[in-house]
Amino acid sequence: MNHETDPRELGEFLPPGEELPDPDERIERNPQEWARILPPDTYRVLREEATERPGSSELNHEKRRGLFVCAGCGAALFTSATKYESGSGWPSFYAPIEGALGTSTDHKLMVPRTEYHCRRCGGHQGHVFDDGPAPTGLRFCNNGLALRFVPADPE
Numbered sequence: 001m002n003h004e005t006d007p008r009e010l011g012e013f014l015p016p017g018e019e020l021p022d023p024d025e026r027i028e029r030n031p032q033e034w035a036r037i038l039p040p041d042t043y044r045v046l047r048e049e050a051t052e053r054p055g056s057s058e059l060n061h062e063k064r065r066g067l068f069v070c071a072g073c074g075a076a077l078f079t080s081a082t083k084y085e086s087g088s089g090w091p092s093f094y095a096p097i098e099g100a101l102g103t104s105t106d107h108k109l110m111v112p113r114t115e116y117h118c119r120r121c122g123g124h125q126g127h128v129f130d131d132g133p134a135p136t137g138l139r140f141c142n143n144g145l146a147l148r149f150v151p152a153d154p155e
């Protein structure tokens, strides 16, 4: 069974009036354009696959209902319903929104890892490991800098 979130069922995670960008659109910018619109630390994660220091993201403690969207292009990547406390120091999820991510194999370390990125803009998000909780057994280990949280109930 597929435990990815059906993109047609995001209504309960969306604030009133919020519109999501078209997930099938593709955003292409050159490095200079990205560097102009992103803060330097966010640029290094999204466009150069840097990894932020563990425990540094305030999104580790984010427990409200809502959506985690790409910090580069605003595409919805994860819902709060799939977030869990992994103890890793990075925001962690057990399943993405269906069709939101693309993957590749990263050979930066001795053991190859599966890198994943926003399918809409290609921005690097994190790595997926097979030590996550039920129902998927997957751990999407995400850089907080690569995400923006949109609460379903704005204060």
Ligand SMILES: [Zn+2]
Residues within 6 Å of the ligand: 070, 071, 072, 073, 074, 075, 118, 119, 120, 121, 122, 123
């Ligand atoms: Zn994106």
